[in-house]
Amino acid sequence: MSARVFVARDSSAISVGAQTVAEAIAAQAARLGEDVEVVRTGSRGLFWLEPLVEVDTAGGRVAYGPVREQDVADLFASGFLRGAHHRLGHGLTQQIPYLARQQRQTFARMGLVDPLSLDDYRQHGGYVGLRQALSMGPAAAVQTLIDSGLRGRGGAAFPTGIKWKTVRDQPSATKYVVCNADEGDSGTFSDRMIMEGDPFVLVEGMAIAGVSVGATQGYIYVRSEYPYAEATIVRAIEVARTAGYLGADVMGSGQRFDLEVRRGAGAYICGEETSMLESLEGKRGMVRFRPPLPAVEGLFGKPTLVNNVVTLASVPTVFAHGAQAYRDFGMGRSRGTLPFQLAGNVRHGGLVETAFGLTLRELLYDFGGGSASGRPIRAVQVGGPLGAYVPQSQFDTPLDYEAFAALGAMIGHGGIVAFDDAADLAQMARFAMEFCALESCGKCTPCRIGSTRAVEVMDRIRAHPENAAHVGLLRELCETMTAGSLCALGGMAPAPVLSVLNHFPEDFGLVAAAAAKSA
Amino acid sequence: MTPEAAVAAAIELHAQQPGGLLPLLHEIQDRLGYVPPQSLGPIAKAMHLSVAEVHGVLGFYHHFRQKPPGRHILRLCLAEACQSMGSRQLLEHARKITGADLHATSPDGALTLEPVYCLGNCACSPAVLLDKQLFGRVDAQRLEDIVERCREAT
Numbered sequence: 250m251s252a253r254v255f256v257a258r259d260s261s262a263i264s265v266g267a268q269t270v271a272e273a274i275a276a277q278a279a280r281l282g283e284d285v286e287v288v289r290t291g292s293r294g295l296f297w298l299e300p301l302v303e304v305d306t307a308g309g310r311v312a313y314g315p316v317r318e319q320d321v322a323d324l325f326a327s328g329f330l331r332g333a334h335h336r337l338g339h340g341l342t343q344q345i346p347y348l349a350r351q352q353r354q355t356f357a358r359m360g361l362v363d364p365l366s367l368d369d370y371r372q373h374g375g376y377v378g379l380r381q382a383l384s385m386g387p388a389a390a391v392q393t394l395i396d397s398g399l400r401g402r403g404g405a406a407f408p409t410g411i412k413w414k415t416v417r418d419q420p421s422a423t424k425y426v427v428c429n430a431d432e433g434d435s436g437t438f439s440d441r442m443i444m445e446g447d448p449f450v451l452v453e454g455m456a457i458a459g460v461s462v463g464a465t466q467g468y469i470y471v472r473s474e475y476p477y478a479e480a481t482i483v484r485a486i487e488v489a490r491t492a493g494y495l496g497a498d499v500m501g502s503g504q505r506f507d508l509e510v511r512r513g514a515g516a517y518i519c520g521e522e523t524s525m526l527e528s529l530e531g532k533r534g535m536v537r538f539r540p541p542l543p544a545v546e547g548l549f550g551k552p553t554l555v556n557n558v559v560t561l562a563s564v565p566t567v568f569a570h571g572a573q574a575y576r577d578f579g580m581g582r583s584r585g586t587l588p589f590q591l592a593g594n595v596r597h598g599g600l601v602e603t604a605f606g607l608t609l610r611e612l613l614y615d616f617g618g619g620s621a622s623g624r625p626i627r628a629v630q631v632g633g634p635l636g637a638y639v640p641q642s643q644f645d646t647p648l649d650y651e652a653f654a655a656l657g658a659m660i661g662h663g664g665i666v667a668f669d670d671a672a673d674l675a676q677m678a679r680f681a682m683e684f685c686a687l688e689s690c691g692k693c694t695p696c697r698i699g700s701t702r703a704v705e706v707m708d709r710i711r712a713h714p715e716n717a718a719h720v721g722l723l724r725e726l727c728e729t730m731t732a733g734s735l736c737a738l739g740g741m742a743p744a745p746v747l748s749v750l751n752h753f754p755e756d757f758g759l760v761a762a763a764a765a766k767s768a
Numbered sequence: 769m770t771p772e773a774a775v776a777a778a779i780e781l782h783a784q785q786p787g788g789l790l791p792l793l794h795e796i797q798d799r800l801g802y803v804p805p806q807s808l809g810p811i812a813k814a815m816h817l818s819v820a821e822v823h824g825v826l827g828f829y830h831h832f833r834q835k836p837p838g839r840h841i842l843r844l845c846l847a848e849a850c851q852s853m854g855s856r857q858l859l860e861h862a863r864k865i866t867g868a869d870l871h872a873t874s875p876d877g878a879l880t881l882e883p884v885y886c887l888g889n890c891a892c893s894p895a896v897l898l899d900k901q902l903f904g905r906v907d908a909q910r911l912e913d914i915v916e917r918c919r920e921a922t
Contacts, residue, residue, distance in 0.1 A: 261889045264904035296891035433886055435847030441888040473794075473831045474843075474887050476900040511787075512794055515831030517885060531789030531815075533828040549786065591891065593852035598891030621853065630848055634885075666849045666890065677848065684885065690828075 251284040252330040255303040255310065257360065259292035259445050260477035261438065266317065267300040273321040274302065281325060291446015293360035294600030295347055303342055306332035312342040347616055352578060353602045354586045355563045356439075358447050365484055367492055370449040376494065378565030382457045383502045390461040391417055394564070396572035398584030402439075403429055403520075403557030404632065404661040404737070406583075406650045409564075412554060415544040416462040419552035424464035426455055426506075426554045427529065427547070428561055430471040430478070431513050431520040434633025436592040436664030439600060440558035444471070444478035447562070448485035452508065454561035456499055457568060459506035462554050467506065470525050472513040483510050517634075517688040521736045522555045524690060535690045536736045557662070559588060578604035583649045591617045593666035594626070610644040613667060624669040628753065630677075632661025634684055635741035637748035638674055657744060675756035678749035679707045685742035695730040696739025702726060703746065707757075714758035715766065720750065774799040775807040783814040789825055793832055802833040837880035838873040840918040842866075843897040846883045849890035858894050859883075861908050865915055879918045 256262075256271040271287050278285035295301060298314035302324070311332035313324060320337060327335045339345050342360075353359070362369035370376070382390045395410030416424060428451065432440035443451055455467045471479045486508045489495045497505050511529055513519050519528045523537035526548050547553025563585065567575045575585045583605035589612060591598050596618035613619070613626055620626050628638040637658035639646075646652050653660050668674070685700035703726050710719045727743035734740040754760055769777075778795035782788040792811065796803050803826055812819045826832050844862055846855055859870075868874040868881045889895035892904030898914055906914075 260902045261892055261904060264889055264895065264902040265892050299892070432888060435886045436849045436890045437886075438888040438890055474884055474897070477902070478888075511791065513831075514790060514794070514829030515884075516829050528790060529787050531787040531825070533825055593849040593890060593893060595891075598893075600891075634848060664849075664890070666852055668852045672852060677851070680848070680851070688885075 251286050253286050253288055253305040254330070255288050255290050255305075255360075256300065257292040257446075258289035258364070259299075259442060260475075261296055261441075262292045262299040262301070263477075265299050265315070269318050270300040270302065270316050270321065273318045277321050277325050283325070283330065285330065288363055290362060291359045291364050291442060293342065293348065294356065294442060295345065295597075296599040297597045298339070302329075304329055304332055308332070308341060310342045312339040312345060313337045314339065347597060347599065347601075350616070351602050352586050352604055354566045354575070354578070355450070355559060356442070356447075356588055356600065356602045357566070358450065359442060359600075360446065362447065364446050364448055364481060365488060367449065367488055370447075374569055375449055375565075376453060376500070378568030379453050379457050379460075379494070379500060381568045382461060383500060383504075387417060387461045387463065390457065390568070393572045394461075394567060397567045397575040398572075398579070398582075399560065399563055399567060399575065400583070400650070401557060402559035402563065402587065402662065404434070404659070406660075409556065409560055412544055412556070413458065413462055415542070416464070416552050416554045419545060421552050424462060424552045424554070425548045426458045426462065426464045426467040426556075427522075427526070428455055428467065428469040429520065429522060429525055429555055429557045430469050430475075430482075431525060432475075432558065432662070433472060433517040433520045434662050434664050436630065436633060436666035437590050437662045438592075439588040439590055439663065441475055441478050442600060443558050443562045444475070444482045448482045449489060450562045450565055451482065451558055452485055452489045452495065454564035455508060456494060456506050457564050458554055458556065458561060460499060460502065460504050462552075464554065465505045465507070467508045468529055468548070469508060469510045470513055470519070470529060471510055472519075473515050479510060479512060486510065517684075518690045518736075518738055521738065524736070525555070526553065533690070536692050536738075538735065559662075580604070580606035580647065580649050581651055583651070587648070587660070587663050589648070589663045589665060591665055591667075593630075594620045594622055594669050594672075595667040596621050605649050606647050608645050608647055609639065609665070612648070612665060613644065617667065620667060620669045622669045622671070624671060626667050627670040627672060628668045628674060630666045630668070630745065631664070632659040633664050634681060635659075635737060635744055636661055636664075637744045638668075638677065638752065639748070640752040642752075657748065659741075659744070673756060674749045674753040675707070675711060675758075678746045678756075679704055681742055681745040682707065685738060689738060693734045693736075693739050695733035696742070699726055699730045699739070700742060703730075703743075707746075710757050710759070714762035720757075720759065723750070769799060771800055771804045771807070775804070775810055779810060779814045789815060789817070789822070790829075793826060797832060800836075802836050805834060838868075838877050840879040840899055841882060842879045842914070842918065843882045843884040843887070845885070845887050845889070845893070845895045845897075847886040847890075849886075850894040853893035855894040858906065858908070858911060861911060862915075865912055876919065879915065
């Protein structure tokens with residue numbers, strides 16, 4: 250009987266050697282005459298253990314990692330094909346605490362299946378959701394989504410079902426579903442993992458969206474920085490179409506829905522939905538005024554449902570297990586689970602899908618294991634480049650959309666970037682505005698000009714921290730940007746700056762300056 | 769393939785596609801490594817746009833290049849997660865060993881250095897993308913190996 254060995258084909262795993270390790274395992278097996286099948290899967294999301302090698306045993310998969318090419322011969326010698334003990338061993342994968350403590354719903358299949366095998370997908374519950382949605386009909390399907398409490402996972406957290414209902418209620422004969430796969434926030438990779446590791450769940454989620462709102466064509470707007478994700482999702486669409494899950498007659502329902510992938514071109518602003526629609530129309534990614542909402546007048550002027558990858562990938566689960574089962578996870582108005590992404594200076598970086606309500610401290614220490622550098626974690630930026638730098642004193646805040654909003658912070662797309670005590674947070678505040686200046690579409694003056702001026706004012710504060718007028722000016726500028734920008738780029742770029750001014754003024758030299766003045 | 773032929777092929781493939789300008793520009797850059805200035809006229813004509821409109825789109829997106837790059841393109845991630853793991857220092861090292869600044873090509877023509885803001889490899893920071901190949905946990909030594917590989921390969 251042949252042994253089955255699993256190695257991820259996720260780009261992050263490959264970036265640290267998974268491809269080389271997979272090839273070395275196949276070569277060593279051939280050399281020893283062992284019958285080994287190397288299966289390439291998505292990543293489990295335990296990135297500090299990548300390249301992670303798993304072996305099928307009677308008790309389940311046994312994990313070894315991080316495995317280097319030079320460890321392979323030794324793994325064979327110690328009998329890893331039978332799940333034997335080895336210094337790189339972690340026992341049963343499912344029992345690794347990092348994974349065992351998660352509540353994987355959207356990422357339930359991640360790391361288990363060959364991403365492009367429809368058989369694998371169906372064996373692990375795939376296409377149960379679409380069948381369910383088709384049998385209940387579009388009105389009931391939209392109501393199911395409303396009942397589930399699912400909110401947009403891209404960052405804005407708008408109730409997904411309400412958006413679907415708005416699009417469904419439009420009388421237009423032509424409607425579109427657009428998947429926002431322009432995952433530009435630093436510290437986030439959950440969209441990428443879905444597209445590379447379980448692409449059919451996105452294809453299925455979009456098909457459910459299409460038949461529910463009455464759209465026949467969907468687009469996936471993938472960022473150009475994700476070449477592996479693009480290649481995988483393009484292939485998955487072809488496979489799904491051939492098998493009748495897309496095309497003129499979705500699963501024999503008589504309804505048409507098809508998908509096309511479009512590649513972005515390195516503009517962060519195109520993650521903003523109206524700017525993305527402009528880009529899909531072949532134009533500069535300039536933000537549009539709202540209203541009209543895209544749900545009423547979106548792509549090519551037609552009603553358009555715009556949802557993020559993780560949102561759409563959560564839809565099949567909702568339909569397969571029911572709205573109530575999804576709703577039972579979470580707290581307050583944040584229902585269900587969120588795949589948090591632990592990144593930056595953290596020892597155990599990776600994907601942690603849990604119900605809302607966990608604290609930042611639990612995430613950083615119980616899962617993350619503290620900083621990678623071994624120094625104290627001083628601040629974490631939550632929710633991407635427009636998110637606040639959260640100080641230690643707020644680490645016990647539960648991860649809930651409303652609780653974070655109350656702090657002037659946001660959960661956004663669930664990215665969490667840790668910084669140790671060597672970080673210069675004034676430099677990071679300056680970077681937030683540099684980035685805003687670089688990525689501004691230029692439509693709103695406060696964002697286009699204000700971001701450049703903010704960089705200059707921050708330089709003046711650092712040079713002359715004793716001059717309080719500069720700080721007043723910076724705060725005023727931040728207020729103007731927040732109130733006077735159409736979208737979140739100009740509107741939220743002040744958040745990281747203000748959080749550093751409020752919680753880490755010493756990095757601007759303001760504490761020493763105040764002490765000198767009072768002395 | 770001559771630039772003229774590449775542009776003609778891209779127009780043939782994408783001019784009729786709804787919102788086809790971005791796919792068209794990608795097609796040209798995928799084939800040539802950049803979008804030549806002399807292609808703007810033919811693109812504008814085929815898409816029923818003004819040259820200024822095409823130029824406006826081309827210039828808006830960081831991904832598109834308007835002059836030929838080196839033999840390889842090395843993108844260094846300079847976003848927050850990679851900064852928290854030392855990507856600023858890595859950039860200094862890259863400048864030193866390649867002799868190229870950001871948006872410029874090394875004197876030997878081996879590689880063009882570009883910044884990128886997130887490669888989605890934030891749990892394995894710092895990250896770089898060499899052409900279409902992703903690398904994680906990149907330190908000074910690993911960067912030198914990558915650069916060396918660019919110099920050897922033609």
